[in-house]
Amino acid sequence: MNLPPTSGSLSSTLSPGARLGSYEILQRLGAGGMGEVYRAKDDRLDREVAIKTLAFDHSSHPEALSRFEQEARSASSLNHPNIVTIYELGHANGTHYIAMELVDGETVRSLLASGPIPFRKLVAIAAQIADGLAKAHEIGLIHRDLKPENLMVSSDGTAKVLDFGLAKLLRPDRGSSESSTTITEHGIVLGTVGYMSPEQTTGEELDFRSDQFSFGSVLHEMATGIPAFQKKTHAETTAAILRDEPERLGAKTLQAPAPFIWIVERCLAKDPKQRYASTRDLARDLAAVRDRLADMPARESEPRRNNLPVQRTAFIGRERETADLRQLLSRSGIRLVTLTGPGGIGKTRLALQVASDTADQFPGGVCFVALSAIGERALIGSAIAQALGVHETGNTSPQENLMEYLRGLMQPMLLVLDNFEHLVSAAPDVAQMLTANPKLKVLVTSQAPLHIYGEHEFPVPPLALPDPKSKPSLEVLSRLPAIELFVERAQAVKHQFALTKENAPTVAAICSRLDGLPLAIELAAARIKLLSPSAMLTRLESRLSLLTGGARDLPTRQQTLL
Numbered sequence: 001m002n003l004p005p006t007s008g009s010l011s012s013t014l015s016p017g018a019r020l021g022s023y024e025i026l027q028r029l030g031a032g033g034m035g036e037v038y039r040a041k042d043d044r045l046d047r048e049v050a051i052k053t054l055a056f057d058h059s060s061h062p063e064a065l066s067r068f069e070q071e072a073r074s075a076s077s078l079n080h081p082n083i084v085t086i087y088e089l090g091h092a093n094g095t096h097y098i099a100m101e102l103v104d105g106e107t108v109r110s111l112l113a114s115g116p117i118p119f120r121k122l123v124a125i126a127a128q129i130a131d132g133l134a135k136a137h138e139i140g141l142i143h144r145d146l147k148p149e150n151l152m153v154s155s156d157g158t159a160k161v162l163d164f165g166l167a168k169l170l171r172p173d174r175g176s177s178e179s180s181t182t183i184t185e186h187g188i189v190l191g192t193v194g195y196m197s198p199e200q201t202t203g204e205e206l207d208f209r210s211d212q213f214s215f216g217s218v219l220h221e222m223a224t225g226i227p228a229f230q231k232k233t234h235a236e237t238t239a240a241i242l243r244d245e246p247e248r249l250g251a252k253t254l255q256a257p258a259p260f261i262w263i264v265e266r267c268l269a270k271d272p273k274q275r276y277a278s279t280r281d282l283a284r285d286l287a288a289v290r291d292r293l294a295d296m297p298a299r300e301s302e303p304r305r306n307n308l309p310v311q312r313t314a315f316i317g318r319e320r321e322t323a324d325l326r327q328l329l330s331r332s333g334i335r336l337v338t339l340t341g342p343g344g345i346g347k348t349r350l351a352l353q354v355a356s357d358t359a360d361q362f363p364g365g366v367c368f369v370a371l372s373a374i375g376e377r378a379l380i381g382s383a384i385a386q387a388l389g390v391h392e393t394g395n396t397s398p399q400e401n402l403m404e405y406l407r408g409l410m411q412p413m414l415l416v417l418d419n420f421e422h423l424v425s426a427a428p429d430v431a432q433m434l435t436a437n438p439k440l441k442v443l444v445t446s447q448a449p450l451h452i453y454g455e456h457e458f459p460v461p462p463l464a465l466p467d468p469k470s471k472p473s474l475e476v477l478s479r480l481p482a483i484e485l486f487v488e489r490a491q492a493v494k495h496q497f498a499l500t501k502e503n504a505p506t507v508a509a510i511c512s513r514l515d516g517l518p519l520a521i522e523l524a525a526a527r528i529k530l531l532s533p534s535a536m537l538t539r540l541e542s543r544l545s546l547l548t549g550g551a552r553d554l555p556t557r558q559q560t561l562l
Contacts, residue, residue, distance in 0.1 A: 014038060014053070014095075021092040023051055023099060039102060042087075049087060050103070054096040065096060074141055074167040075100070082132030083161050084152075103160050108222065109148035115410045115439065116225035119256055120293060125151075126219055127290045128159035130283035133215065136161075137208040137279040140170040144206065146214035147195040148221065166191065170207065193234045194227055194241075198270050201238045208279055209272040215282075216267025220246055223256055224407065228268065242270070247404075260289050305365030307387060308356055308416075314488060315353050317463050317481025318346070325354040325458060329414070329441060330361060334456055335434050338420075338444040341460035344519030347445035348418050350460060355416050355443060364411030364439060372419040377426040384415070384433075399429070406436040414441050421447035428452065462516030466508045477504045482511040482521060489525035497528055506533040513540045 013036065018025045023040040029050070030037050040051045054065060069089060076086035085101040108125070111117055117125070129151060136143065143150075144166040152160045191200050197213035200206055220228040228246035231237040246268060263285050269275050276282040328337050339347040352368070359366050369387045374380060381399035390398075390405045417430070427450035430442060434454070444450060449457045463482035466472050477483050478499050486507055490497045499507060510533060514520035527536060 019093075020051060020053075020095060020097055021090050023049065023097075025051070040099075042099070048102050050100050052098045052100065069096075074164040074169065077139065077141065077169075078132075078136055080132050080135045082128045082159055083136065101160075103152045103154050103162075105152055105154035105158075107149055108151040108153065108218065111153065112148055112221065112225060116408060117222045118410065119223070119260075121157075122219075122222045123260065123286065123290045123293060124157060125153055125159045126222070127283065127286040129161060129215065130279065130286045132159070132161045133211060134279040134283040136167075137211070142168050142170065142206060142208050143211050143214075144168055144200070145191050145195075146211055146218060147192045148218055151218065168206065193237050194229055196238075196241060197272070198242050199272060201241055207272070209275045212267045212275045212279060212282060213269075213272075216264050217246075219264050219267065223260075223264070225410075226407065257289065257293075259285070259292075263289070305367055305388065305413075306359060308352055308359075308366060308368050311349070311352060313492070315349065316485045316488060318350055318353070321350060321458075321460065322354055322357060325350070326358055328456060328458070329354070329358050329443070334454075335438075335440070336430065336442045336444070336450075336452070336455045337458055338446055338449050338455055339458050339460050340446055340449055342447060342517075344517045345460045345462065346518040347460050349518070351416055351418065351443055351445050355414060358414065362412045362414040362441070364409055364413035366414045366416065368416045368418065370418050371423060374423065377423060377429070380423060380426050380429055384417075403432070403436050406433055406440055409437045409439045412439045412441070414443060417442060417444045419446070420444050420450070424448060424450060463511075463518055463521070465512050465516045468512065471505075474499065474501050474504050477508055480508075480511075482516045483507055485518060486511055486521050486525045489522045490528040493526055493529045503533045506537055510537050510540060513537065 013028065014020065014025045016025055016027055020040070022044050023042055026039045026041055026048070028036060028038050035053045038051045038053070040049050041047075042049050073089075075084060076089075079085075084103065086098060087101070088099040090097050090099065108117075116122075133143070133146075141164075143161065143164060145163060146161075150161065150163040152162055154160065191214075193201075195214045195217045197206070197210040200210050200213075217228045224247070226247075229237050229240040229244065231240050263282065266275060267282070325337065325339075328334055339351055341347055355366050355368070367384075367387050369384050371380070371383060374383050381397070381402050385398045385402040385405070388402070388405060390401050415433075420426075424446070430444070430450060431452045431454075434440060434442060449455060463485060464480055465482050466477060466480055478487070483499065483504075487497070487499050510524055511521055514524060524536060524540070531539070
């Protein structure tokens with residue numbers, strides 16, 4: 001682990017315009033455990049460089065200065081396009097510094113801020129890093145601190161290995177490696193928790209295969225967006241490195257081919273003897289995966305999944321509800337919205353309309369899952385996985401495959417779970433899905449809320465009805481959603497039907513008798529071919545058996561209210 005600042009550290013920060021030898025400081029780029037990094041101008045060669053300064057007083061921390069100088073010597077001994085170039089090791093105005101190549105780009109850590117890295121980009125970066133690492137290992141140099149923060153990708157896609165501050169040179173021809181090429185004592189643990197090899201965590205003697213394990217941890221995180229051994233504390237993380245296997249890459253990274261998965265698994269072997277005998281072989285394997293991918297027809301991003309059923313009738317009314325739901329789904333802090341209400345209130349139709357309206361907000365896709373035919377909680381995972389197109393893999397359960405798929409989402413996705421009320425015992429499964437990836441949002445229709453943390457219940461009201469105390473005009477009545485729905489559906493079976501001054505009060509009474517329930521109104525309107533509005537009202541006042549016989553191709557629950 002890098003040395004923490006102590007009382008012997010230098011607190012002064014260089015301001016823009018300050019000079020350090022022949023360099024003019026332009027801006028501060030960041031800070032690490034040993035020093036600060038600046039963008040600077042090299043007056044002699046008229047170029048921009050990166051300046052890394054030592055944050056420790058060398059008189060009180062001579063080991064820090066030795067490590068700082070070792071970083072410069074280690075990196076400067078390498079001449080490789082994927083390793084940062086060192087220009088100068090200097091001392092000016094009481095400050096020790098390293099002048100190095102300025103890489104205009106982002107660290108792998110920054111790239112991971114938006115989730116897993118797309119596989120084509122990932123393998124292009126990985127092959128370059130492995131090539132640079134192989135060069136270092138061939139001269140006996142091991143990095144000992146590979147992590148996303150120490151890997152940079154330039155704007156043109158070139159990957160660079162940075163920060164050789166903990167590097168160790170193994171030179172058998174110069175005697176003992178510990179006594180001649182490292183500033184640490186045997187048994188001292190150096191590195192970054194979470195990316196160390198098992199042998200590094202226990203302070204054992206290291207060789208190039210330790211870097212392979214660290215690199216495997218980085219590859220796993222690049223592919224999944226999740227650190228391979230992330231735990232709550234350093235002690236738990238160390239224990240996981242020593243005894244646990246990271247989660248499988250298989251279903252979680254559907255874009256990654258099997259050879260890549262095998263490479264990562266080999267790098268992460270607990271026993272160094274099971275890793276690569278040569279990092280050059282590792283680099284060749286990654287290059288082969290990259291080249292094989294390049295030979296495949298280049299595909300644009302896969303078309304986003306959108307399986308929303310196409311609606312065959314007009315969506316009437318609900319302007320207020322659709323606007324409110326669109327606003328809810330657009331809020332970053334809301335992940336689960338449940339539309340509740342009695343059967344026939346129009347929850348499904350409203351959910352479909354809102355999902356269609358907001359599809360552009362979900363580049364990862366909008367997936368509709370009909371649950372009315374699912375009778376057991378255990379089958380929900382399979383139903384959702386099937387709707388998402390998740391393939392079964394080996395002996396893994398559908399629920400596990402589904403969770404790994406959701407963890408790998410790289411774009412926001414909306415999942416619409418329809419007719420959940422008979423499966424409310426499976427609410428914890430929905431909660432588990434939401435914890436898998438912050439890019440997932442879920443819209444549920446149910447007669448009852450799920451009662452899980454973070455749920456936003458949205459009661460769906462009946463369609464607006466006329467005020468029974470007033471006598472609205474024909475024009476006003478025709479604009480009320482409940483009456484507009486009745487007329488639209490009635491005209492579908494009897495084209496000549498029209499709302500008139502004579503029948504409008506009766507149609508309004510029918511809609512009021514049906515409490516503004518859309519399904520009930522649609523079923524009643526379908527009878528207009530056989531019954532006049534007045535005859536229909538008479539029957540409704542005595543019984544509701546009239547409300548049967550919906551379209552045969554609709555779900556049974558939408559064919560009747562009985």
